[in-house]
Amino acid sequence: MMDEKTTNGELTEENTPMEIPEKESTDTTVKENTLKAAETLKDAKTDETACVAKKKFNWHFDSWKGWIYLSPAIVLLLIFTIWPIINTVRISLLEGYNGMDAIGGMEFEFGIDxxxxxxxxxxxxxxxxxxxxxxxxxxxxxxxxxxxxxxxxxxxxxxxxxxxxxxxxxxxxxxxxxxxxxxxxxxxxxxxxxxxxxxxxxxxxxxxxxxxxxxxxxxxxxxxxxxxxxxxxxxxxxxxxxxxxxxxxxxxxxxxxxxxxxxxxxxxxxxxxxxxxxxxxxxxxxxxxxxxxxxxxxxxxxxxxxxxxxxxxxxxxxxxxxxxxxxxxxxxxxxxxxxxxxxxxxxxxxxxxxxxxxxxxxxxxxxx
Amino acid sequence: MKVVLQNLTKIFPSRNKKSGEEVVAVNDFTFEIPDGKLVGLLGPSGCGKSTTLYMISGLQKPTAGKIFFGDEDVTDLSPVNRGIGLVFQNYALYPHMTVKQNILFPLQNLKGEDKMTKEQMLERAHQAAQLVQIDELMDRKPSELSGGQQQRVAIARALVKMPRVLLLDEPLSNLDARLRLQTREEIRRIQKETGITTVFVTHDQEEAMSISDLIVVMKLGVVQQVGKPQDIYDNPTNLFVAKFLGTPPINVFKGKVSAEKLYIGEQAVLDVKGVEDCDVTVAIRPEGFMLDENGPFSCKLSNVEVMGRDVSVVSTHEESLNPIIRSIINADNKIDLTAQEIRYSLKPHKVFLFDAKTENRIYFE
CATH class of the missing domain: 1.10.3720.10 (MetI-like)
Known part of the structure; x- marks a missing residue:
């Protein structure tokens, strides 16, 4: 139990600096901070013992594994829920959209018709x-x-x-x-x-x-x-x-x-x-x-x-x-x-x- | 309003019908609570003290026996008609109402002749709030109050309809140590000011001793002893009461009486006139030990804990029924910590003898 808890806690810590640049890449201070964080992480990696380094490897492994575990649900949700919602919005904005015509290669204009x-x-x-x-x-x-x-x-x-x-x-x-x-x-x-x-x-x-x-x-x-x-x-x-x-x-x-x-x-x-x-x-x-x-x-x-x-x-x-x-x-x-x-x-x-x-x-x- | 409990008994049917074991929560409890007194029901959990309180409140019906408020038999009255105020252990304040609404709630239920105008109700609620010193918190919700403040609101809500008897179920158990001290004095003050006959339940002997006029010590549904706190402390009727009251707890030894002398192990520690030869359990209050180089009672010294005014000497003895013996000695005494042994003489009025089998008190002169 203890092990699981600690790995999870570290997992989120690890992930945050990695995700920030994607979301707010325009914010320079954030960038700086992440760089610093990355540096300290590197330092930590080199400085600390092999045991800790192995633990760090584990986080990556675990987060990679986590995504694998989640993937069936995520893929299904993307295909059957998220994409249809997006597509519904798209189709609703295509004037006079019709299934048969769309297959026939017809183009539709955007509008609220x-x-x-x-x-x-x-x-x-x-x-x-x-x-x-x-x-x-x-x-x-x-x-x-x-x-x-x-x-x-x-x-x-x-x-x-x-x-x-x-x-x-x-x-x-x-x-x-x-x-x-x-x-x-x-x-x-x-x-x-x-x-x-x-x-x-x-x-x-x-x-x-x-x-x-x-x-x-x-x-x-x-x-x-x-x-x-x-x-x-x-x-x-x-x-x-x-x-x-x-x-x-x-x-x-x-x-x-x-x-x-x-x-x-x-x-x-x-x-x-x-x-x-x-x-x-x-x-x-x-x-x-x-x-x-x-x-x-x-x-x-x-x-x-x-x-x-x-x-x-x-x-x-x-x-x-x-x-x-x-x-x-x-x-x-x-x-x-x-x-x-x-x-x-x-x-x-x-x-x-x-x-x-x-x-x-x-x-x-x-x-x- | 005096409250009389007459042969009060409560038997809970067993939950498991097959085993058929009944639980006797309260057994043949007879007691008269004098008018305007603060009475503490004291005992370990499961001793029936809360059940007794709930029977006085009317929330539980006694299996046998009668309850009188004054001369009126209230045994078959519902809680509504008894005119009691009850403060629950976790206060049971209505979470969706403000303090004011909580205190007003009992008044708004009054019907017929007792019905009050809005102004009268507010006036009464205000008085009750002032009594427990929460009048500046009237518009808050219970969740915005500290435990001690919630406790006061609960007391105000119980008092606002001017009950004949006030009942408190473990009133201090949900408070931290400091608040506990404060609140128990507060309860004492409120009770004195209102003069309402008050019964409260506690498992904390210190709490009971400090504020009660009278204490009822209970064990497994049976009343062990009733009396003023000091009297019970100085004169326990059996080993259970002696052990239950007092901090640090009383020291208990195996002993025997022979030729009117009390022996603990091989040592004759005290003259006990008028006691026949028998095996006894000896209980000695921590303050019953006097340092005495030539004293008859010798123990192995373990260590000394400084408490300022006093010191607490921890020692061991083969015949002790507790792992350690703790004595409270005035700090002026010098104790040689390197010594292996510590010798005491005993204060006779702090030494209690109990029959080794029945655990009842054996008195000596």
Whole structure:
């Protein structure tokens, strides 16, 4: 253990003077310093015993070895993550870039044409609206529900483990498959105007009929937009809960019990314990859950495919429920790479801004 | 408000159901804490002192026995209704609230007749802060305070609702040595000023001795001795109490009594009238040794540690149950360091005899 530690420590020491000239080669003082450092290193090498010299050799060997160990991950990241990001930026700035034309040897001019085209496209604006609406609805609902469920789970002793598992199950299921199950539940066979066909409604409508509610056309042809959104929100919240419950339950269990004992001695009412102690102490984790919730929400796609199929809308209204990611996927096969890239970057910018706002607010509100 | 503990017992069920071993944390504890006194519960870890404190607070329910505050039986009352202030070992200050919010928190919970206006609450919080001398720190967060300051805030928070009894769980254990000295005097002062009956828990005998009106020494859930600090020090009822109190620790020897003389090894070191012949354990306080060239008790001299006013003489003896014998001698005495041997005579009131088997005190005249 000791050996590893010392070599690592020396490794970083060694590396710094070597890296500085690359980064700030214009800075003469830095150069001088590095030269000096190199000199002293040389001196040290010659002056000191063979044992130390051997150790120095080891650093080089170790740093060389380190890069080898890292190389599979680095190479893969460069090829499949870093380069695509750079290329996306490049393509988004090439006006009218199209895959086929590019292969054909066509040259494209630089410009922001793609962005303006995307931002003026009605379909894109529909997708933007849908995405925003889903985010604004699902993130608060799922966070509040998750918080309540986590607090309740934390309060009970028997069956806690079992219920924890039950609540976690949606997390390990496939969202397309479960989406199809949800679609079946919300399905309506036949339409209200074709009463002779309405024999079997979906599970939800059957359940509602017990309370005397007329069957609602949730997802089928001719359904209302609001009904569609309601189904997606219910499904998305259900799908997002497990992760949030898991995180919040973990955070709850790590809160020092003495805060609650102190509150108990001070005869604090339960609701006040929740709002004044539990929530503030959970706030860092709540912030994390909300931020990741928004990021996930903006990338919403598969839940809608699961329920409505890749037409992204009820029969007869294809694309009505499309999201930003859905839009990007949709235009790529048609060769609109430039616009797809621009849309991806716009999505990135939105997520970035929302996350920054989240971080800013959470810094003010959380106590750490 | 006097606090009466009557046959208080706490048994924790075993965690492992198969082994079925129960843990008796507190066993048949009967004690009356007089009104307005500062009482220290003292004992090694696991002796049940904290459990006792938590039972007084109401956070833990006794398995058997009763607790009275004054004449009121509070055994079945929840902590809320007992009117106690508790200072936790690690203070349990709410980290997201300022000092002021922390101190105000208990007051904001008051309901019904006790409900206070904002001005009254601020006034009370201010008084409490002044009492513990933290009024200039009111807008800081606990993380911006030193350990000693956090301790004061915790005490202020416990005192602000004017509890009938103040409970402190290891109040000084998280402080460094210097702060510890300061804070224990501070606790003493605050207790004197408010006159609140106070119980605190500690494993540090010096801490307990220095500020308590009364000390309760506990071991494995059983009370060993109750009394004023000096009385317990001068008159321990058993070997455990004698060993637990005092720094440097008491010196313990194997010995026997024969013909009303106390023998340590072959040496007859002291006349002990009224004691029948038996094997005993002898405990001698470090200050119970007097240098005496013709003294009856001879030890091998190891070295001498200078402490200024006094010197601490380290020596060894075959019959000693501790690796070394430490005696405290006035520095005016000259000690020949080259000598192999050092001879003492003993102060009879600093020598305690205990039955070798039961470890109970054997009194002599």
């Amino acid at each position: 793609n962005f303006s085209t995307v931002l003026q496209a009605d379909i894109f604006l529909t997708c933007l609206k849908n995405t925003m609406l889903l985010c604004v609805l699902t993130v608060p609902i799922s966070t509040i529900l998750a918080l309540l469920i986590a607090v309740c789970l934390n309060a009970i002793k028997p069956l806690q483990r079992f219920l924890q598992t039950v609540f976690f199950l949606p997390y390990v299921t496939n969202s397309i498959a479960i989406g199809m199950v949800f679609a079946a539940m919300f399905n309506i066979v036949g339409r209200p105007d074709q009463e002779h066909l309405v024999e079997t409604w979906g599970l939800i409508n059957s359940a509602l009929s017990i309370f005397g509610v007329d069957p609602i056309n949730w997802i089928n042809a001719g359904s209302e937009y609001s009904a569609n959104i309601a189904v997606i929100v219910i499904y998305t919240v259900w799908n997002a809960l497990p992760f949030k419950i898991l995180i919040l339950l973990g955070a709850l269990q790590s809160i020092n019990k003495q805060y609650y004992e102190a509150a108990q001695i001070d005869s604090t009412p339960r609701w006040r314990v929740f709002t004044r102690i539990t929530v503030p102490l959970l706030s860092p984790m709540l912030a994390y859950v909300i931020i990741t919730g928004f990021i996930g929400g903006f990338k919403e796609y598969s839940n809608i495919v699961g329920i409505f199929g890749d037409t992204m809308g009820p029969v007869g209204d294809a694309g009505r429920l499309n999201t930003m990611v859905g839009y990007i996927y949709e235009i790529i096969p048609d060769g609109y790479y430039g616009e797809a890239s621009a849309a991806a970057l716009i999505l990135f910018a939105i997520i970035f801004v929302v996350t920054m706002i989240n971080l800013y607010v959470s810094k003010k509100k959380t106590h750490y």
